[in-house]
Amino acid sequence: MAQMKFMCDAERCIDCNGCVTACKNANDVEWGIQRRRVVTLDDGEPSEVSISVACMHCDDAPCMAVCPTDCFYKTEDGIVLHDKDLCIGCGYCLYACPFGAPQFPKQNAFGERGKMDKCTFCAGGPADSKEEEYEKYGANRIAEGKLPLCAEMCSTKALLAGDAQTVADIFRQRVVQRGHPDGAWSGNPQAAADNLAYDATRQG
Amino acid sequence: MYVSNAWPGFWRAALLALALLVGLGGAPTVLAQADPDREAATAVGGVSPDTWRQVRSGETGPNFRDSRAESTYNLVNASGETWRQLRNRWVSPFGLIAIGGMIVVIAVFYVIVGRKDLSGPRTGRKLLRWPLLVRSIHWTVATLFIVLALTGLNLLYGKFVFRPLFGDAVWGAMISASKVSHNYLGPLFGILLIVLLARVLKHNWPKKHDLEWFKQGGGLVGKGHPDAGFANGGEKLWFWLLATVGIVVVVSGFVLDFPNYGQGRDTMQWANIIHAVGALGLTAVALGHIYIGTIGSEGSLEGMTTGYVDETWAKDHHNLWYEEVKDQAVSEQQISAGRPPPDDSEEAATRS
Numbered sequence: 001m002a003q004m005k006f007m008c009d010a011e012r013c014i015d016c017n018g019c020v021t022a023c024k025n026a027n028d029v030e031w032g033i034q035r036r037r038v039v040t041l042d043d044g045e046p047s048e049v050s051i052s053v054a055c056m057h058c059d060d061a062p063c064m065a066v067c068p069t070d071c072f073y074k075t076e077d078g079i080v081l082h083d084k085d086l087c088i089g090c091g092y093c094l095y096a097c098p099f100g101a102p103q104f105p106k107q108n109a110f111g112e113r114g115k116m117d118k119c120t121f122c123a124g125g126p127a128d129s130k131e132e133e134y135e136k137y138g139a140n141r142i143a144e145g146k147l148p149l150c151a152e153m154c155s156t157k158a159l160l161a162g163d164a165q166t167v168a169d170i171f172r173q174r175v176v177q178r179g180h181p182d183g184a185w186s187g188n189p190q191a192a193a194d195n196l197a198y199d200a201t202r203q204g
Numbered sequence: 205m206y207v208s209n210a211w212p213g214f215w216r217a218a219l220l221a222l223a224l225l226v227g228l229g230g231a232p233t234v235l236a237q238a239d240p241d242r243e244a245a246t247a248v249g250g251v252s253p254d255t256w257r258q259v260r261s262g263e264t265g266p267n268f269r270d271s272r273a274e275s276t277y278n279l280v281n282a283s284g285e286t287w288r289q290l291r292n293r294w295v296s297p298f299g300l301i302a303i304g305g306m307i308v309v310i311a312v313f314y315v316i317v318g319r320k321d322l323s324g325p326r327t328g329r330k331l332l333r334w335p336l337l338v339r340s341i342h343w344t345v346a347t348l349f350i351v352l353a354l355t356g357l358n359l360l361y362g363k364f365v366f367r368p369l370f371g372d373a374v375w376g377a378m379i380s381a382s383k384v385s386h387n388y389l390g391p392l393f394g395i396l397l398i399v400l401l402a403r404v405l406k407h408n409w410p411k412k413h414d415l416e417w418f419k420q421g422g423g424l425v426g427k428g429h430p431d432a433g434f435a436n437g438g439e440k441l442w443f444w445l446l447a448t449v450g451i452v453v454v455v456s457g458f459v460l461d462f463p464n465y466g467q468g469r470d471t472m473q474w475a476n477i478i479h480a481v482g483a484l485g486l487t488a489v490a491l492g493h494i495y496i497g498t499i500g501s502e503g504s505l506e507g508m509t510t511g512y513v514d515e516t517w518a519k520d521h522h523n524l525w526y527e528e529v530k531d532q533a534v535s536e537q538q539i540s541a542g543r544p545p546p547d548d549s550e551e552a553a554t555r556s
Binding site: 015088094 | 252259265267268269270271272277278279280281282284285287288291292359360362363367372375376379380382383384387388391460461462463464466469472473476
């Protein structure tokens with residue numbers, strides 16, 4: 001079975017926010033909620049770098065581990081989804097998530113947050129009808145054999161979505177092509193020493 | 205004049221053409237010298253380790269941008285994993301051990317030692333211990349405490365028991381009701397707890413004889429009854445636990461319950477851990493308080509239900525207080541006749 005993953009190639013991300021817009025459009029997300037965000041580090045400095053972030057559909061998802069209602073589940077494709085009928089809006093998933101993916105439509109007194117919303121990898125969620133599914137979770141492009149719209153629309157192909165193996169192969173090829181000593185954009189001497197740019201496609 | 209004027213113009217045009225030619229010819233040469241691979245390798249500076257340290261710290265730097273409206277979240281929520289591990293690996297199992305252990309200890313104690321009976325027969329004469337107002341607040345706070353403890357335990361452990369037991373429909377309604385009642389009754393409990401603490405504070409100032417009381421284990425084991433005033437050492441300990449840990453639980457609960465004030469994710473992580481540890485600890489100790497107040501010792505519960513205690517009970521458990529108020533004892537007939545004792549006031553009951 002596939003293991004669906006997102007991967008953002010920060011050297012290609014130009015901070016255009018196309019993914020954010022595509023996501024909002026594809027999923028008809030509630031006002032005030034933005035399932036995907038673009039983060040820019042060192043904005044305006046020579047080292048400026050941007051990355052698009054949403055739910056990363058973790059293998060060992062912290063949100064699943066801490067949810068008091070146990071409303072999260074993993075699909076066969078490794079996509080982390082949640083049941084809004086079970087969600088009580090306690091906010092624990094937000095405390096635990098490394099990427100700030102879970103969001104709540106409200107932030108009111110007595111912990112009234114409404115139902116949590118997050119990226120579904122365009123895979124919808126549990127519902128009785130297609131209409132209800134779209135209303136609650138947005139598009140189910142996976143069911144139609146399509147990948148998430150954010151990655152499909154990315155103009156520089158910085159944002160990749162798909163089976164982890166395929167995404168990794170594409171990224172590895174790019175790293176080899178760039179000859180970047182540290183593989184991507186970490187500036188980490190250890191990564192350079194580990195020679196992540198090792199050309200796996202080269203024989204022998 | 206025409207010719208002489210035209211010549212400089214011609215030369216200018218010629219020079220311009222030459223410059224253009226050189227420029228056009230030269231540019232491709234310059235471009236061809238650039239190495240696309242080399243350029244790709246050096247074009248992006250790469251974020252420095254300092255930037256990553258900044259990201260991990262949880263604080264966003266001055267040049268951090270996030271496209272999400274009003275977001276103060278950093279790229280990576282580094283403390284999230286710490287919170288998860290603390291909650292799931294430490295608070296959860298040890299809370300269960302504390303509460304389960306307390307139940308076992310109490311059960312074993314009850315089976316082996318049993319109820320603490322009165323040392324002699326009841327005299328039938330009663331002393332006012334808890335006036336109506338204190339009793340009302342006590343039982344309201346007690347009811348709220350039990351509701352909050354049960355709903356809180358459900359939020360922490362319910363999913364392991366009730367979801368597989370009842371299925372999603374019942375579980376969904378159950379956990380939703382737990383969260384709503386916990387969040388709305390919590391503040392009410394907090395306010396009433398403070399009122400109750402303020403009301404009984406005067407009985408709970410530590411005295412020298414309390415130390416002796418603890419040395420003798422409160423007289424719970426064996427025959428002896430160490431000295432005690434209106435409140436004995438154990439009651440004072442429970443009071444001060446509620447006045448410290450209880451207030452901490454209330455305050456951290458407020459932090460969690462009112463996200464509308466915009467406190468950050470990291471603040472709520474810590475508030476949650478503090479709230480859970482304090483509340484689980486208090487729940488465990490409360491079991492002891494409930495035991496002693498009900499089946500654990502004869503004649504205690506009626507003090508908090510009817511307001512009156514028997515002289516024998518007062519002599520046994522609060523000898524110093526008894527000495528002070530023994531002349532105010534009233535008969536059961538007087539109480540049931542609705543006739544208040546000589547001075548049925550707070551001061552009379554609790555003079556100390």
